[in-house]
Amino acid sequence: MSDNNGGLTGAYFLDGDHACAEGAIAAGCNFVAGYPITPSTEIVERLASRFPDTGGTFIQMEDEIASSIAIQGAVWGGAKAMTVSSGPGISLMMEHLGLAAMTEVPCVFVNVQRGGPSTGLPTLPGQADMMQARWGSHGDYEIIALSPNSPQECLDLVIQAFNLSEQFRVPVLFMMDESVGHMTERVVIPSPQEVELTPRRYTKLPPGQYLPYKPADDLVPEFAKAGDGYRFHITGLTHDERGYPVMNADCQTRLVNRLVDKIRNNVDRIALYHEDSIDDAEVVVISYGITSRISMRAIRLARAEGLKVGHLRLVVVWPFIEKYVRSLAGQVRALVMPELNLGQVVLEVERCAAGQCQVVSVPHAGGAVHHPQTIRDAIVEAAR
């Protein structure tokens, strides 16, 4: 079924890439710039064909660098914008992830992760960009990253990604992977009435009184778009509340601390995770994205052997739920973390566990998903 604005509603058989595109439309996204790259291309293909109906604009730029800044120009022009890529393209976008963090542009970067480094495995899954998502651009900043594990979540969570980007004026990374992107399942697209959207935080102050980088109580400044008479200045240089460049340590300290604190102080509001049988667990598996689905199977195998195994699935991976994992580490014998990388987010788990329990990494270089037996073996070994 299609509504007057071209949005779809109802149950569809979609892969994760297509679901992500529909989720973006449901979130009100009306500007996408991208560049073809496997395994993310289907997202931009679907948007290119769907946007005429929904009133959005798609442009295929000359490269990912251009795509990742065109969306920011569009946001200042009043659009809700997203760009889409995978490994090598995401590496090129890091420059503008930093610009979006610095100039506080609400936007979404979708990364359908594949095997790396470099050209790596274009058609096969990986989760090895998780630390890049967190630290990939230079300088200190905080971002938000979500990791869906099904086509349905590709739809639901990309809406959430837009909402978080608007709430905190921060670029949000949507960390899919090839498996989730190309997996086809039943996807229910909610009607527009069922979708809760966070509006952009437009200022109500008149020009003359408005300062583009004066933070509100939650450290997030109000937004004004180009063409509304505010005559604001936006720069990637260190800037004061007026948006003017200021080259000294005081201004740097104020600005960078605020960019970091607006996220760190709100970890509890941003956090999204699923728990399963944590309370009496001796071993807890921590996972995200496609690996969480393999973990569920491994946990069933281990439970069949009488082990008390819990599951913590991170939906928002960054910012990391430090307090939660720290207290969890005090309750269990071991935390087991399978990832399609050679141990990335597990480093955060180890840091937070701080020696309170054993932390077991179950690495995988990518190109396939874990065999459930491998994770089951790690659980059994950790429980011994």
Next chain:
Amino acid sequence: MSDTCELENPVEKLLRADRIPHIWCPGCGIGTTVNCFARAIQQCGLDLDQLCIVSGIGCTGRVAGYLDLDSFHTTHGRAIPFATGLKLANPDLKVVVYSGDGDLVAIGGNHFIHAARRNADLTVFCVNNFNYAMTGGQVAPTTPLDAIGTTSPFGVCERPFNLPFLATSCGAVYVARWTTYHVRQLTKAMVEAINKKGFSFVEIISPCPTLYERRNRLGTGLDRMKWFKENTLIRNGSDTRYADIGFQEKIICGKFVDVDHPSLLEMTEAKMADLLSRRRWQEISRRQRKPIGGEAT
């Protein structure tokens, strides 16, 4: 009435007084270009609230910050794709890209040629001072053959870009080149470029007395202005293939290209209007083919 004579700089209203003094060196030509730009936008009679200026990084990249407009100082080389997104998101805005040669045609060269190719609705002003000035005078893709830069201490041995030819061959619909000596011609070219639909481009040759002129022993900013006066050839309509700039050779200036082609927005709108009316027609015809209430007709 005050009995003192009140003089107001006619372009003062367009500048951010609270950001002055600016960072440019004495004798630099960038300020002159800003003056011309301010007069040009006054002459265009634009609604200034609808005018956006986008710069990249470098000495010219600082122009955006001094103008009292919605202004964006973006990343190195990326002013054009930023401006493309801004314009597409709100086509009512007038979007001007104002940056330097290193920014626009070295690191930003790919964006430059593609924006020209797609005839993006942008006006691009490129201040060419023949070197990377912000970082201390390194060789640029515009540095004339044999000229000295800090990274070409024995003289450049690469051919430089001929920017008007580059822009023309990629599809720019308006192409001109002037020096900072030609303030009236430059202002007029800026007015024409701003009023042009599609990708318009003006190269502005500017002195950089602190670096390029000093290292190449070409004198002060004033010496350079005199040199521009005596060594430019005005050749309106000239074939841009012959607009190369050799070291201390005569510089060809003028309006080279002024043609009309549908712009990116015009092409997009035409395509979408056609597509949507076709889809609507299909929908209507589908509805008409539906049987109505089982009545046989």
